[in-house]
Amino acid sequence: MLTRKQHELLRFIQARLEDSGISPSFEEMKDALDLKSKSGVHRLISALEERGFIRRLPNRARALEVLRQPDDAGPTRVPATVSVIDAPAAARPVARSIPPANDVIEIPLHGRIAAGVPIEALEGQSMLPVPAALLGSGEHYALEVSGDSMVEAGILDGDFALVKRTNTARDGEIVVALVRGEEATLKYLRRENGLIRLDPANAAYEPQIYAADDVEVQGKLAGLLRRYH
Amino acid sequence: MLTRKQHELLRFIQARLEDSGISPSFEEMKDALDLKSKSGVHRLISALEERGFIRRLPNRARALEVLRQPDDAGPTRVPATVSVIDAPAAARPVARSIPPANDVIEIPLHGRIAAGVPIEALEGQSMLPVPAALLGSGEHYALEVSGDSMVEAGILDGDFALVKRTNTARDGEIVVALVRGEEATLKYLRRENGLIRLDPANAAYEPQIYAADDVEVQGKLAGLLRRYH
DNA sequence: CTTTTAGTGAACATTGAGAGAACAATCAAG
DNA sequence: CTTGATTGTTCTCTCAATGTTCACTAAAAG
Numbered sequence: 001m002l003t004r005k006q007h008e009l010l011r012f013i014q015a016r017l018e019d020s021g022i023s024p025s026f027e028e029m030k031d032a033l034d035l036k037s038k039s040g041v042h043r044l045i046s047a048l049e050e051r052g053f054i055r056r057l058p059n060r061a062r063a064l065e066v067l068r069q070p071d072d073a074g075p076t077r078v079p080a081t082v083s084v085i086d087a088p089a090a091a092r093p094v095a096r097s098i099p100p101a102n103d104v105i106e107i108p109l110h111g112r113i114a115a116g117v118p119i120e121a122l123e124g125q126s127m128l129p130v131p132a133a134l135l136g137s138g139e140h141y142a143l144e145v146s147g148d149s150m151v152e153a154g155i156l157d158g159d160f161a162l163v164k165r166t167n168t169a170r171d172g173e174i175v176v177a178l179v180r181g182e183e184a185t186l187k188y189l190r191r192e193n194g195l196i197r198l199d200p201a202n203a204a205y206e207p208q209i210y211a212a213d214d215v216e217v218q219g220k221l222a223g224l225l226r227r228y229h
Numbered sequence: 230m231l232t233r234k235q236h237e238l239l240r241f242i243q244a245r246l247e248d249s250g251i252s253p254s255f256e257e258m259k260d261a262l263d264l265k266s267k268s269g270v271h272r273l274i275s276a277l278e279e280r281g282f283i284r285r286l287p288n289r290a291r292a293l294e295v296l297r298q299p300d301d302a303g304p305t306r307v308p309a310t311v312s313v314i315d316a317p318a319a320a321r322p323v324a325r326s327i328p329p330a331n332d333v334i335e336i337p338l339h340g341r342i343a344a345g346v347p348i349e350a351l352e353g354q355s356m357l358p359v360p361a362a363l364l365g366s367g368e369h370y371a372l373e374v375s376g377d378s379m380v381e382a383g384i385l386d387g388d389f390a391l392v393k394r395t396n397t398a399r400d401g402e403i404v405v406a407l408v409r410g411e412e413a414t415l416k417y418l419r420r421e422n423g424l425i426r427l428d429p430a431n432a433a434y435e436p437q438i439y440a441a442d443d444v445e446v447q448g449k450l451a452g453l454l455r456r457y458h
Numbered sequence: 459c460t461t462t463t464a465g466t467g468a469a470c471a472t473t474g475a476g477a478g479a480a481c482a483a484t485c486a487a488g
Numbered sequence: 489c490t491t492g493a494t495t496g497t498t499c500t501c502t503c504a505a506t507g508t509t510c511a512c513t514a515a516a517a518g
Contacts, residue, residue, distance in 0.1 A: 005494080022232065022299070025474080035495090035497080043494085043495080047494095061232060062475080063280065131357060151383065159383075225360070226453035228450050234506075265509085267465070272505080288465070289464095290463085
């Protein structure tokens, strides 16, 4: 999954966060990896972000967060901090005196979804409070959207998709589709003579066609949350 | 995740809350960080809030709450919900004006906004519950978006825009702009040699340029909610 | 109502950080 | 050998983070 350098950098960031709590700057990472320029670091960071190992606030200094460990987990705390959006459950283990107002529902944030990348399962890590008005009936969960394959449908990188769990969907609906048990993606669903077509909403990507058996609908898009900084 | 100063301040606040139970004032934080003005503290607090480490009640003295620890958990008690919003109980026997914010805030839905059409004022008609995590500090309100002038920014007809009330905005931010006291529109704000340009995010519409005096910023876009049916 | 204290935020200057183009070197796979 | 991915490096440009001053608003106290 990671190259040698990426791995090395990830470990370094992890270590720094654990003992000082302060993100290393590009300059510091540059030295740690024994490079002579920050550009290399920049690329490595981008790669790590793309692969879902870290998250960062764009255009902010020292704003790194480790989301996943490389597979050789190492002597580190496991789940690591998973929430940017205030994880009430995790951050405050204790009694919530006042129940969330009754027009609000807490739904689990299951991880991220991107075109071509499996959902990172983060089961129960954090909950996201959502106005009930945004959801219909049924069980829902949230996914953070990664990538730009649905931009033309107004779904941007970093948005939170609120998904209703269901196995069925109608043509033209936006669904979370699991392909061959491997890749989960957010796409328009369309059926064509026994086959299933998953359409992105971005001219830069191609529609994909699969046998009906290869595609499992895991839910359909019920709402969307976005945050501007 | 944090810069050195941010980290230092967070630790200080944390420490104070733990042993005295009272939030430090800006003045005290200023001294603790060895600054000569409270403004610096103000910015650091804002950064911490933006990154989700603390929460505060706007315009309230000593109303800080630590939500997360930096990753170097330190010698501190567990996540500790030291929710000491405001002074000790003894000091104020009576009513607490604002309840310790839950994870949900109710904001007023002021009506609809469209390119070229005044906001239909619906003052206080209805409230929309919104996860606190979507909003920063400050006063917010919601508007239903009408029209397609911002589609390329992922803002569609029927979406709810969560707007932070403010008179100022930086270039490139999406703002609610009132033009000549008449038309309120949601647009990208840009300044060009003394003039103000309002850019739509839709190639079918033209940017509009006004004298600075003709445009009043009423708020800036802080979040977005969408529902799919 | 008036003072005092706390918090907000604009403005300006300085320094450090991050983005990204450009180009060369390395190495594994075909 | 050619191709493509990864890496090392240099440079440039913009903007974030910080320190500071000052003016202004809101809330508590008298």
